[in-house]
Amino acid sequence: MKKGYIYILLATVLFSTMEIALKIVSNKFNPIQLTFLRFLIGSIILLPLAIKGLRSRHCRLKANDLAFFALTGFICVVVSMVLYQLAILYAQASVVAVLFSCNTIFVVLFACMLLHEKIYRYTVLSILVSMLGIVVIMNPAHMSGNMLGIVLTILSAVTFALYNIVGRIRSDRYGGVALTCFSFSFGSLEMFLLILVTRISHVAAFFTQAGLKSFASVPILQGLSVQSLPSLVYIGIFVTGLGYTSYFLAMEETSAVTASLVFFIKPALAPLLALIIIREPITATMAAGILLIIAGSLIYIIPGMQAKKTRA
Secondary structure (H helix, E strand, C coil): CHHHHHHHHHHHHHHHCHHHHHHHHCCCCCHHHHHHHHHHHHHHHHHHHHHHHHHHCCCCCCHHHHHHHHHHHHHHHHHHHHHHHHHHHHCCHHHHHHHHCCHHHHHHHHHHHHCCCCCCHHHHHHHHHHHHHHHHHHCHHHCCCCHHHHHHHHHHHHHHHHHHHHHHCCHHHHCHHHHHHHHHHHHHHHHHHHHHHHCCHHHHHHHHHCCCHHHCCCCCCCCCCCCCHHHHHHHHHHHHHHHHHHHHHHHHHCCHHHHCCHHHHHHHHHHHHHHHHHCCCCCHHHHHHHHHHHHHHHHHHHHHHHHHHHHC
């Protein structure tokens, strides 16, 4: 159990620096390129644990398994994480960190709608309080400024939650690490193929004329230098690779509910780190929204942990 909490602490710290690290290099790499590179590196880091997990389950991958990974990789990497990286460009790192942590709200909603999982009163209350926190951070009275980034973050959180729900269909077969690793691998491959398509002259011209220059002639290695390489290594190996590894190991050592403490602590820690490292201010509305989201997380987490203790 103690080992599990060490994994939770490590995952929390790494995930809480994710948006900050991405913000720092956002002007050095194309957002599509950066998403491709970090998930490619992350999948390589996860691969040894993924293979070990499959062997322990005596699981041999077949053609329909590869198709499933192609689907989850597309939802997670190509859709959710591209939206996420674009959000980093248009909103403060702290705002993206807090709002993306609310993906657990959408996981609960999707689980109820698609998997017909039971929803409890405290879950509904948790969702309402957390949604109120999102509204406070959005600050409808002043909806300019970060609004595009906020919308992109919420769309990213929704699609990431969908990835989680789709992944649950076969997570028992593969294990969490293997599911994540091969989803990242196939998502990276799909990203690479899409990058090649964006380099076709007519496609590049279309995106440029549409005002979507980030999707036109996407580079692959451009921007890599002695100065940018340490940041990319940190994002790919530590944040994406070791971060997700720590999270899933925490889940194995404790439980899914206990491991979700990562997304309870992150909304409080990430803005503080953003203030210290990149000098992003914490406004009064931001602080109020964070407190509401933390309260919503507590309402959801505490009953689950109490139920686990009762069963023990």
